[in-house]
Amino acid sequence: MTEPAADLAALAAELTARLGADAVYTDPEKLRTYECDGLTAYRVVPALVVLPSSAEDVRFVVRRCAAYGVPFVARGSGTGLSGGALPHAEGVLIVLSRLTRLVEIDLANQRAVVEPGVINLNVSRATLPDGYYYAPDPSSQQVCSIGGNVAENSGGAHCLKYGFTANHVTGLDVVLPDGELVGLGGKAVERPGYDLVGAFVGSEGTLGVTTGVTVRLLRSPEAVQTLLAGFAHTDDAGAAVSAIIAAGIVPAAVEMMDALAIEAAEAAVRCGYPAGAGAVLIVELDGPAAEVEAGFARVRQICADAGAFELRVAADDVERGLIWRGRKSAFAAVGRISPDYYVQDGVIPRTALPEVLREIGEIAERNGVRVANVFHAGDGNLHPLVLFDATQPGQTERAEEVAGAILDACIAHGGSITGEHGVGSDKKHHMPRMFSATDLDVMQLLRCAFDPEHLCNPGKVFPTPRLCGEAPGPRRGVHPLVAQGRAEMF
């Protein structure tokens, strides 16, 4: 066996010969610009960065990595919030931002075929003039890539009604960790065999690298109605959400912000939300005009009955944009009211909302930090923003503790530690609180089928890697991968 450094140098030379010097970075300064994704708390400088321009390039890179036994991590725009695209210090970072072709827009089949580096919003931009759009709309949709969306099974405000990336991808070209290229699924709604497209979406880059994605295009809705409602308290807003759902209405989106989040958004973008509100609710209905009109009247009545002191209806797209502006800027906006903040992502059953919000308030108070709450109220996906000042001794630790305690509360109420940001590097240590060791071992059976050598985005999602020869169940002694120096045990 050769030394890792020698392998990497030889690999870099091979990749440069094939892809060209402008596609392979070895210069430390350039490498440093890729040291983190959207979760900047974790930083690792990769050994090598490559920027392939085609699926064949990607295949070549992966095949050479496999031959040298060098780990690799795929990355799109790097907007992920769980450190899922955190590089490997002795590995290759495969940046897919040059694979930006919209390969095919096929309106007759309501599909688009795109390369992984295509920006999410560009799909809808290309198809909206013809009356079609791509539904998953993560807040970062102006910059995030489809490939990253596939890795993370990204959602967005409108996934309450339309589902997540997994519900909108019908085909994938995947370079497997041994360099083999397989086509899974296609434009048809199904193909014989295991639903490996379904298994791959949301696997956080640990099963292979996608080089082509076939997505559904939806017909644009005939009508869209958006309401902003101001409430005195989050409990009242929560009651309104429950009543809307109980009335059999499936809104396109239901978003909630609490007083502190409103304050931040106000400071950042002057969104003009109702003054003095303890909570605001954004409810959006879309679909056939007659359906939307009837549903919207009921939503207004429900909000009024639940104690909304102000109801504002968007008259047009411009006003709708203003209503959404405060919500979509919320994460960045808390930077205006706090030097540092931590974006949490947890899920609870919707009905537990009032109780969990009270618990979050208590947790925050106990630890002496502030928490601003922004959430997709329709599906119980919370995004508490834990505010702190890293220059104050102990505050960072307390903020981390609060963020962790919030996840514990989500689990205690039967929820999840992540609704859309993924596990990545950040939450793998929380996985054992949600799943048993056996559950995690069984999941890794899938990993072993795709990546028996653990070269593809290693060290993410799972707290402990599984040696692929092992059967699920209790394990004794030092983990073999740890003994070999190929993995760290946390």
Next chain:
Amino acid sequence: MRSVAELAEAVRSAPGPFVVRGGGSKQDWGGAPDGSAYLDVADLREIVDHAAGDLVVTAQAGVRLADLQAALAGAGQWLALDPPEAGATLGGIVATAATGPRRLLYGGPRDLLIGTTFVLADGTVARAGGKVVKNVAGYDLCKLFCGSYGTLAVLAELTFRLHPLPEAGAVVVVETPTPADVGRAVAGALHSQAVASAIDYADGRVTVLIEGVEAGVGARAASMAEAIGGEIAGTVPEGFGSRPWGEGEVGIKVAAEVAAVPQVLEALRAAGATRVSGPAGVGVLYAALAAVDDVPPLREAIAGHDGSVVVLHASEEDRRRVDPWGPVAGLALMRRVKERFDPQRRLAPGRFVGGI
């Protein structure tokens, strides 16, 4: 058996390979398994938890779909799956990814199953997903198990997202004597903003379902009728959503790009299909053939449209003579998945693609 623990014990102590059986309504779908032993899970029929306010239900795999729907209807909710097989259980529907006309609007089991407790071939009990709709923690084994025909794990408990029952419905029908007519009607309905729950083809006509609030369905149906040149009908045609084959016939499922529905219909005609029906709006049609030997040429005829043909109903002899699944992209990878989950090949060996 009535509990997950008892199921696990039954799996562990099974002497050899076996097929899981719930309602027994689709035992002949797919390949003929090697061996005839089966594990009956029909007594796993407890609805464990219906969280109405959260639109989520957890039920054991042997619960019959009809029983579940009856229980949910009291809360004005339903599991948005409508496969026609009488007596079908949740486990069987998930294992075969069986769907009905409303697949167009709601998707299939893969789109609705959010969590599961299952038993591996060696008796190991594990869980994937959860009880909340939005959840990306860990691999989504739920989707892997949907349509896996019981070859990876034995499903014990299933958690689904639910939908509100639509308060009203309307039906629009258009006569479509030729394949080109069907293609035009399907395209017109898909492009309409009236939002169909189902776009179904049967017996020379396309039926479109419109469902939603009372105040909206009338206008939507009128707009849909205009879009496809059809008429508003009182109810759905008789046999709506049923499979087109009878005993002694070969029953197949054909899936292709939705715009290729006319070409698929032509190919089915050339293959001598006696009856054809199904959710044309998703590019899927079911058909009855006189002989299983008509399947391979049909596969060739539609391959260029991302088409596939799966034999669902045929004699054991037919299913051994012609591969019920046909060519499968990614088969080697699927074999590796099977090897990891069921290395001893105890779960329905021979039933799935490539003899998995």
